[in-house]
Amino acid sequence: MASVSTDRTPVGGTGTVAGGQDSPPALAGYTLPEPLREFLPKVGWTLVSVGTFAALWEFLWFIGWADPKLLPPPHVFLGAFADQAKFFNTAQRWAIGVSPDAGPTPWQAVLITVVSSAMRVFIGITLAAILALSLGVAIRYWIVVERLTLPTVTLLSPVSPIAWLPVAIFLFGIGNAPAIFMVVIALFFHMTIATINHIDGVNRNLINVARTMGATKAQIYRRVIIPAILPGVFVILRLNLFGAWMVVLIAESTGVGYGLGQVIMLARNTFNPSLVFFCIALIGFLGFATDWAMRMTQKRVLYWVNDPSGVLRGL
Amino acid sequence: MSCRDVGKIWAAGTSRAHEALANIDLDIEPGEFVVLLGPSGCGKSTLLYLIAGLEQQTGGSLTYFGEQVKAPSPDRSLIFQETSLFPWLSVWENVSFGLQIRGESEPDRRAAAKDVLKRVGLTEAGSKRPDELSGGMRQRVAVARALAMRPRVLLMDEPFAALDVQTRQKMQDFLIDVWRDSGASVVFVTHHIDEAVALADRVCVFTSRPGRIKETVKVDLPRPRDPFSPECEALRKRLTQLLKDEVDRAFAEQEGMAEAV
Numbered sequence A: 001m002a003s004v005s006t007d008r009t010p011v012g013g014t015g016t017v018a019g020g021q022d023s024p025p026a027l028a029g030y031t032l033p034e035p036l037r038e039f040l041p042k043v044g045w046t047l048v049s050v051g052t053f054a055a056l057w058e059f060l061w062f063i064g065w066a067d068p069k070l071l072p073p074p075h076v077f078l079g080a081f082a083d084q085a086k087f088f089n090t091a092q093r094w095a096i097g098v099s100p101d102a103g104p105t106p107w108q109a110v111l112i113t114v115v116s117s118a119m120r121v122f123i124g125i126t127l128a129a130i131l132a133l134s135l136g137v138a139i140r141y142w143i144v145v146e147r148l149t150l151p152t153v154t155l156l157s158p159v160s161p162i163a164w165l166p167v168a169i170f171l172f173g174i175g176n177a178p179a180i181f182m183v184v185i186a187l188f189f190h191m192t193i194a195t196i197n198h199i200d201g202v203n204r205n206l207i208n209v210a211r212t213m214g215a216t217k218a219q220i221y222r223r224v225i226i227p228a229i230l231p232g233v234f235v236i237l238r239l240n241l242f243g244a245w246m247v248v249l250i251a252e253s254t255g256v257g258y259g260l261g262q263v264i265m266l267a268r269n270t271f272n273p274s275l276v277f278f279c280i281a282l283i284g285f286l287g288f289a290t291d292w293a294m295r296m297t298q299k300r301v302l303y304w305v306n307d308p309s310g311v312l313r314g315l
Numbered sequence B: 001m002s003c004r005d006v007g008k009i010w011a012a013g014t015s016r017a018h019e020a021l022a023n024i025d026l027d028i029e030p031g032e033f034v035v036l037l038g039p040s041g042c043g044k045s046t047l048l049y050l051i052a053g054l055e056q057q058t059g060g061s062l063t064y065f066g067e068q069v070k071a072p073s074p075d076r077s078l079i080f081q082e083t084s085l086f087p088w089l090s091v092w093e094n095v096s097f098g099l100q101i102r103g104e105s106e107p108d109r110r111a112a113a114k115d116v117l118k119r120v121g122l123t124e125a126g127s128k129r130p131d132e133l134s135g136g137m138r139q140r141v142a143v144a145r146a147l148a149m150r151p152r153v154l155l156m157d158e159p160f161a162a163l164d165v166q167t168r169q170k171m172q173d174f175l176i177d178v179w180r181d182s183g184a185s186v187v188f189v190t191h192h193i194d195e196a197v198a199l200a201d202r203v204c205v206f207t208s209r210p211g212r213i214k215e216t217v218k219v220d221l222p223r224p225r226d227p228f229s230p231e232c233e234a235l236r237k238r239l240t241q242l243l244k245d246e247v248d249r250a251f252a253e254q255e256g257m258a259e260a261v
């Protein structure tokens, strides 16, 4: 092998060719800009992965193993888009005196439903993060706050968020508020405790450096402790993202308002597997998109944290 | 800086009480380079923390220009063994961190950072982030950050221990230059005899459990020192002997303890 490669012309001009099978597709004389070079292979592999799964499903349908009434393959439940979308047309429900036909178009209907669910998740997560970070820092900053709140927080953190569902409805009735409340409740206690743990884990030396430079307690918290714990808190946030989606779907399916969860409940009650799988596809896509958005945020806001996945892949 | 009969007991009054230092008498003259030499765990870092004011002694007194040491002060800067740079700040922001704490304006801070970074030979690295630097460069940034406060005492806790031998030698030369032109005194902790020989005006050899100063050796050799000169060899031999006794004693003690159990 070695002797063969030495016979070839040197690869000087096209050095990236030596990079191996991972190097991105480059057209002659044109290399893609760096973000795209990273991004495109990822999208490609996602499509391959999902495509394989869908193909397997279609195959099982084709040979007659998957009953299209119970497990409709992707081309069935995605194909009848306009048909499915009419179930999403719930935005009109809140308007009185509107004729049933005068709804939004199918696309708009799906979009309205998806956006309203996603907004609940987003607002809930943001609120939970702000509240938990504030309380966690306050608990370490003032011993009084710790004594007053920490026992309660510790006691409530293992309670399943589902147990709070009735409370959400008693307090907030229907609409956005109970779903957001559920997300906040689901994340808040864990995140407060995680914040405290992260504060306790901050490198002593960093704090001592600030102390020798004459920093006050407030300055140490603001300039050292909070930046030092942010990466860890953000990771907790990402890990809880799927939990937040789950809680919102549950809240919606019990009828606190229109949204994806409600559509799934409708599908269940009317025995409509196509609609169920359509929703599952949507939710999967949304979870994926939200996680991606959070990773992008992490890269921008927490620019100093290295991504370890490259090292792991090298193992 | 003056320490009189200083003692430190960690976790005093509990069942885990642990005497780390006892009867420490040490005076540090302005502009002097003192090396604290001793085996690991003998309380060198503890003494440095007491001098810095980060911990309180449990016995004796520490005074700085006649005043009791009660709290940390920018006048006594501490440099740690592991990287202690703020990873979220760029090099120049790290260097001027203390000035920001004091509330100085950004142009002033930039100018000051540029000035100290030049003194440690890192003019170009100002906008880099710490994780883009090598170990030696990071420690130079840490030195620059300490210098930016214009301290009169530089406390260094095994600052070059994590570096390879070649880099460490370079850093020692660099430190001597910095020390000369800053005029500050340096208290330098190490367990390396060669490092003590290369740097010190005075070497304090520690015993362990509890840490005491066993002997103080004055070093009156001109710098830069040739590590293979007869004087350096003699000094190295003497320090080795002093430490060897100490390590032997510690081992014997541990064996005794093991048998008692």
Ligand SMILES: Nc1ncnc2c1ncn2[C@@H]1O[C@H](COP(=O)(O)OP(=O)(O)O)[C@@H](O)[C@H]1O
Residues within 6 Å of the ligand: B010, B011, B018, B020, B038, B039, B040, B041, B042, B043, B044, B045, B046, B047
């Ligand atoms: N924060 C602390 N709390 C309790 N014990 C400590 C603490 N720091 C150091 N010690 C103990 O004091 C002794 C001296 O430690 P140290 O000063 O770090 O030694 P050296 O720096 O010489 O290696 C050790 O036995 C160590 O376990």
Ligand SMILES: [Mg+2]
Residues within 6 Å of the ligand: B041, B044, B045, B046, B157, B158
């Ligand atoms: Mg130490």
